Amino acid sequence: MNWLTKLIPSIGLKRDSGLSKSKIPEGLWNNCPACDAILYQPELEKSLYVCPKCDHHLRIGARTRMSIFFDGGSFHELATKITTKDILNFKDTKSYGQRIKEAVKVTGEEEAIIIGKGKLEGTKIVVAAFEFRYMGGSMGGAVGTKFVQGVDEAIASKVPFVCFSTSGGARMQESMVSLMQMAKTSAALEKLKEAKLPYISVMIDPIYGGVSASIAMLGDINIAEPNALVGFAGRRVIEQTVRVDLPKDFQKSEFLLEHGAIDMIVHRHDLRLKISSILSKLHSQQ
Numbered sequence: 001m002n003w004l005t006k007l008i009p010s011i012g013l014k015r016d017s018g019l020s021k022s023k024i025p026e027g028l029w030n031n032c033p034a035c036d037a038i039l040y041q042p043e044l045e046k047s048l049y050v051c052p053k054c055d056h057h058l059r060i061g062a063r064t065r066m067s068i069f070f071d072g073g074s075f076h077e078l079a080t081k082i083t084t085k086d087i088l089n090f091k092d093t094k095s096y097g098q099r100i101k102e103a104v105k106v107t108g109e110e111e112a113i114i115i116g117k118g119k120l121e122g123t124k125i126v127v128a129a130f131e132f133r134y135m136g137g138s139m140g141g142a143v144g145t146k147f148v149q150g151v152d153e154a155i156a157s158k159v160p161f162v163c164f165s166t167s168g169g170a171r172m173q174e175s176m177v178s179l180m181q182m183a184k185t186s187a188a189l190e191k192l193k194e195a196k197l198p199y200i201s202v203m204i205d206p207i208y209g210g211v212s213a214s215i216a217m218l219g220d221i222n223i224a225e226p227n228a229l230v231g232f233a234g235r236r237v238i239e240q241t242v243r244v245d246l247p248k249d250f251q252k253s254e255f256l257l258e259h260g261a262i263d264m265i266v267h268r269h270d271l272r273l274k275i276s277s278i279l280s281k282l283h284s285q286q
Contacts, residue, residue, distance in 0.1 A: 032056055048268050057225050057268055059205065061107070062114045062129035065164055069127065069272060074118035078126070079149040083110055084142045088175060096173040103134045111142045112167070115150035117157070121276040123283075126154040129164040130204075130211070136168035139211050143171075144181030147215065151188040160198045160283050162275060165216040169209015182214040189218050198282040200275055203230050203253070203262070221278055222262045223271075224253035230262070 030039045034056035044051075048068055049058040060068075066075055090096040104110065112134035117126050128150045130137040147163075154161040170178040192199055201219025203212075205228035213232050216222075224230055231238075231251040239246055249255045256262045266274045 030058075032058065050268050055226070057205065057227065059132060059166070061133060062109070062131035062164070065129045065204075066114060066116050066118075066127065069120065069162075069164075070116065070118035071120060071122070076117050077114065078117055078153055079115040079146040080110065082142050082146050082149075084140055084174075086173075087177070088173070090173040090175075092173075099135060099173070107131055107134045109134055111146060112137050112139070113143045113146050115146050115153075117153060117159075120162075120272060120279070123276060123279055124157065124159045125162055125279070126150050126157070126159055127162045127164070130166045132166045132168075132204075132206075135171065137166050137211070138168050138171035138178070138209075139181050139185075140171035140174040140178045141181065144184050147181075147185050148188040151185075151192050154197055155192060155195045158195070158197065160200065160279050161192055162200045162202065163215060163219075164202045164204055165207050165211055166204035167207055167209065167211035167216075169211055179210060182210050185215045186218060189215065193220075198279060200278060202266075202271070202275075203228055205229050208232065208234065219263075220282065221264070223264050223266050223275075224256065224262050225268055225271075226253060226265055228253040230256055 028041055030041050030044055032039060032051040032054060035051060035054040037051060037053040049060045084100055086096045109131050112131050114129050128147055151161055189199055198220050201216055201222050203216050203224040205225060207216050207230050209232060212230060229251050230253060235246060235251060253262060253265050257265055
């Protein structure tokens with residue numbers, strides 16, 4: 001028996017079954033999609049899901065985003081019990097209703113956005129965070145309604161509003177209803193502006209389509225995480241349309257910053273303090 005034969009049983013592999021179930025507890029390890037490094041989950045959580053090897057910002061869910069952004073214990077969820085209705089009876093390879101049920105099962109969320117109220121370094125704020133795992137973070141009627149309710153709460157409470165956007169765009173299963181949300185959410189942000197309350201937009205990889213063309217780019221300050229893909233149409237669509245080869249870093253946040261499309265790039269470790277610093281200059285507590 002050679003050393004490999006001795007090793008195989010200890011890592012839970014069988015010669016006859018190829019890659020079979022490991023004895024390592026599920027969820028204990030993760031891997032970086034950028035450098036393929038194997039990452040210990042508890043350490044990854046401590047690093048706010050930023051790879052310690054290559055500094056890649058792993059995608060995280062909306063509720064995780066809320067938990068690491070708000071001051072501990074201050075988060076209170078708003079605009080709950082708002083769910084999507086399949087008014088068009090839309091069906092592609094699956095019915096829209098089935099896709100909604102699957103998204104709810106996968107994410108545990110009612111919709112592709114969460115609205116919360118709490119404190120950031122002691123400052124009261126309202127925050128919206130998109131959940132990309134819920135149908136690609138697409139914006140339909142329910143998402144638009146929840147977002148507007150979040151803005152309304154910020155106005156009523158006279159506090160700043162922050163949005164973390166990650167989305168594939170407007171939800172095609174709702175047709176014009178989803179496209180209307182671009183105008184509806186933009187109008188709500190105009191009311192926030194009239195109330196002289198700051199709006200900080202944070203763009204998370206990836207952010208495309210109708211969301212990028214509306215609420216994601218309407219911030220008083222537009223921030224992006226490092227290497228986030230931000231655009232309206234996808235790279236391949238643009239290349240096929242204009243028939244030119246685009247730069248390798250096209251649509252990455254660094255490219256957008258260089259060309260003046262966003263205001264700053266902020267590392268996830270620095271987001272809380274940076275946004276708190278910005279709000280201290282833009283907003284005085286009433």
